[in-house]
Amino acid sequence: xxxxxxxxxxxxxxxxxxxxxxxxxxxxxxxxxxxxxxxxxxxxxxxxxxxxxxxxxxxxxxxxxxxxxxxxxxxxxxxxxxxxxxxxxxxxxxxxxxxxxxxxxxxxxxxxxxxxxxxxxxxxxxxxxxxxxxxxxxxxxxxxx
Amino acid sequence: xxxxxxxxxxxxxxxxxxxxxxxxxxxxxxxxxxxxxxxxxxxxxxxxxxxxxxxxxxxxxxxxxxxxxxxxxxxxxxxxxxxxxxxxxxxxxxxxxxxxxxxxxxxxxxxxxxxxxxxxxxxxxxxxxxxxxxxxxxxxxxxxx
Numbered sequence: 164x165x166x167x168x169x170x171x172x173x174x175x176x177x178x179x180x181x182x183x184x185x186x187x188x189x190x191x192x193x194x195x196x197x198x199x200x201x202x203x204x205x206x207x208x209x210x211x212x213x214x215x216x217x218x219x220x221x222x223x224x225x226x227x228x229x230x231x232x233x234x235x236x237x238x239x240x241x242x243x244x245x246x247x248x249x250x251x252x253x254x255x256x257x258x259x260x261x262x263x264x265x266x267x268x269x270x271x272x273x274x275x276x277x278x279x280x281x282x283x284x285x286x287x288x289x290x291x292x293x294x295x296x297x298x299x300x301x302x303x304x305x306x307x308x
Numbered sequence: 309x310x311x312x313x314x315x316x317x318x319x320x321x322x323x324x325x326x327x328x329x330x331x332x333x334x335x336x337x338x339x340x341x342x343x344x345x346x347x348x349x350x351x352x353x354x355x356x357x358x359x360x361x362x363x364x365x366x367x368x369x370x371x372x373x374x375x376x377x378x379x380x381x382x383x384x385x386x387x388x389x390x391x392x393x394x395x396x397x398x399x400x401x402x403x404x405x406x407x408x409x410x411x412x413x414x415x416x417x418x419x420x421x422x423x424x425x426x427x428x429x430x431x432x433x434x435x436x437x438x439x440x441x442x443x444x445x446x447x448x449x450x451x452x453x
Contacts, residue, residue, distance in 0.1 A: 188372070196440075200373060212370055222369055225357055227333070227382070228345060234453070235380070237372070263453050270451055271418070277444040290449035295341075299422040301448040304435035306415055308379070308408050 191240040234262035336385040379407035379415040
């Protein structure tokens with residue numbers, strides 16, 4: 164499980180890794196009650212995005228502030244019966260290494276105020292939820308267009 | 309002011325619009341006590357990003373979930389003495405129209421829990437800060453790499 168997702172993040176993918184990743188993305192949505200395309204459709208989309216050199220799980224884009232890049236960690240999921248074994252920490256650490264290797268100097272993630280385990284994971288990895296030291300909490304807003 | 313920023317969003321830029329946008333980005337950072345490159349350096353970076361077809365104020369990237377795109381509104385600023393006249397609403401509305409025209413079906417913004425005027429702006433434009441209707445608040449986490 165972790166292997167497939169890490170390969171997806173790093174771009175070292177084969178059909179097996181893509182199928183595993185598509186299944187995980189699907190299961191993530193089902194677990195949290197979100198609408199989701201079927202795994203086969205997700206696998207096709209992953210193949211397209213990888214071929215186009217878009218890193219989808221960890222997204223990188225050019226920074227405005229300097230000639231570096233910024234990372235947005237869009238998806239992070241560990242199947243329920245394998246939680247608590249450090250897989251999330253391992254995936255996150257790998258993502259940050261890949262981001263650095265590709266020139267990123269900043270990373271952003273969004274999580275729920277109820278998901279304390281995700282918050283602990285991000286905080287342990289050096290993320291902060293405030294604007295500066297001791298500043299106000301940062302809130303994410305979204306909408307469909 | 310609004311004209312320059314809207315032109316930057318839509319990619320209809322000239323040197324004057326870039327200089328205005330660079331000055332606004334600089335002033336935004338100064339007002340909120342953030343480190344910032346000087347306006348001339350920001351203008352150079354804007355010219356590079358526009359030439360590379362990267363929309364910097366409104367960032368668009370391919371979605372994983374369908375063959376659409378996702379928008380991230382990275383910067384939105386109205387100079388202090390022109391606030392309260394609807395410029396922010398106008399800019400945001402223009403951004404969402406541009407995002408839709410470029411194939412985006414989802415938009416994300418991040419703001420501070422203390423910035424009630426930004427929150428009102430986003431909420432009036434149809435953004436929500438919760439996961440689903442009445443769900444938990446979404447928190448943004450960031451770190452330097």
